[in-house]
Amino acid sequence: CSAIDACGSNNGGCSSKAECRRTTPGNRACVCSAGYTGDGIVCLEINPCLVNNGGCDRNAECTQTGPNQAVCNCLRGYSGDGKTCTYISMCSQNNGGCSEFAICNDTELTDRTCTCKPNYIGDGFKCRGNIFQELLRNSNTSRFYFHLEALSIRDISGPGPFTLFVPHTDILNSDPRVKDWTAKGVMAQVLRYHMVGCASLLYKDLTAITNITSLQGDLIHISYSQNSLVLNNKAEIVLSDTVGTNGVIHVINQILVP
Numbered sequence: 001c002s003a004i005d006a007c008g009s010n011n012g013g014c015s016s017k018a019e020c021r022r023t024t025p026g027n028r029a030c031v032c033s034a035g036y037t038g039d040g041i042v043c044l045e046i047n048p049c050l051v052n053n054g055g056c057d058r059n060a061e062c063t064q065t066g067p068n069q070a071v072c073n074c075l076r077g078y079s080g081d082g083k084t085c086t087y088i089s090m091c092s093q094n095n096g097g098c099s100e101f102a103i104c105n106d107t108e109l110t111d112r113t114c115t116c117k118p119n120y121i122g123d124g125f126k127c128r129g130n131i132f133q134e135l136l137r138n139s140n141t142s143r144f145y146f147h148l149e150a151l152s153i154r155d156i157s158g159p160g161p162f163t164l165f166v167p168h169t170d171i172l173n174s175d176p177r178v179k180d181w182t183a184k185g186v187m188a189q190v191l192r193y194h195m196v197g198c199a200s201l202l203y204k205d206l207t208a209i210t211n212i213t214s215l216q217g218d219l220i221h222i223s224y225s226q227n228s229l230v231l232n233n234k235a236e237i238v239l240s241d242t243v244g245t246n247g248v249i250h251v252i253n254q255i256l257v258p
Contacts, residue, residue: 004026005022006022006027007028012028014040014041015038015041015042018032018036019031034067035068035069045064046067049062054072055083056082057074057080059074060075090104090112091104091112096114098124098125099122099126102116102117102122102125102127103115103116103117121244128242128243129244130157130244131156131242132156134242140168141168141242143172144172147172147178148191151187155195155215156195156246156247157246160247161199161200162195162196162246162247163199163201164195164248165220165237165256166194167194167235168238177255189216190257193215193218195215195216196212196220197215203237203250209222217258220232221233232257234254235254236253236254237250
C-alpha cells in the first residue's frame with residue numbers, strides 16, 4: 001500500500017494562489033501564498049491600502065500595485081516620498097505668482113489669494129501705485145519720469161486725481177527741442193502742460209470733451225477723428241488708460257507745446 005498524495009491532483013483542491021501541503025496520508029492543508037489571505041481554498045489579494053492608508057502619510061494617496069504591495073504618492077500641494085509629505089506653500093515661491101506689490105495668502109491646499117498692498121490697486125496679479133511710480137515702471141513713459149525727477153516736479157505724486165498725456169520715450173529722446181527747452185529753463189512748463197489736475201479722465205471720457213486746462217495753465221484742445229483722439233490737432237493718443245491710485249496715464253506720439 002502507498003500513501004495517497006492529497007496534493008497530487010489539481011493542487012489538492014486548494015486555490016491557485018495557495019500552497020497545498022501534505023499532512024497525514026490522504027490529507028492536506030491549503031495555505032494562501034504571500035500577499036494573499038483566505039482559508040486556502042479561496043485566497044484573495046491583500047490590499048495594504050485598506051489598513052492605515054498602507055503606511056502612507058495622511059496627505060498621500062496609497063495605490064495598490066500587487067498582492068500586499070503599494071506605492072505612496074503625496075497629494076497635490078505636498079512634497080515628499082509618500083511616507084512623509086510636507087505642505088508646499090504656494091506663496092513661498094515667486095510670491096505665489098502674485099504681483100511684487102501684492103500680499104499672497106495660502107487658502108485651500110492648492111490655491112491662494114493675491115491682494116494688492118495698501119496704496120496700490122489692481123487684481124493682485126497686477127498692482128499699480130500712483131501714476132508717478134507707474135511712469136518709471138513702463139519703458140514707454142520712463143523718460144518723462146526722469147525729466148520730472150531732474151526738475152524735482154512732484155505735482156502728480158499727490159492724492160490727485162490727475163490725467164497725464166505722456167510723450168512716448170522715443171519722442172522725448174529724439175526731439176531736439178527738449179535740449180533747448182532745458183537750456184532755456186522752460187522744460188518744467190512744457191512738462192506741466194501735459195498734466196491735468198482734479199480729474200482722472202479715461203479714454204471714453206475724453207471723447208466727450210473738447211478742451212481741458214493743464215497744470216501749466218493753458219488749454220489743451222481735444223478732437224476725435226478717424227477713431228482716434230488727437231490733442232491740439234497734432235498729438236495722437238497711442239496707448240491709453242493706465243490707471244494708478246491717483247489718476248490715469250495716456251501715451252501720445254508728439255510733445256505738446258503751450
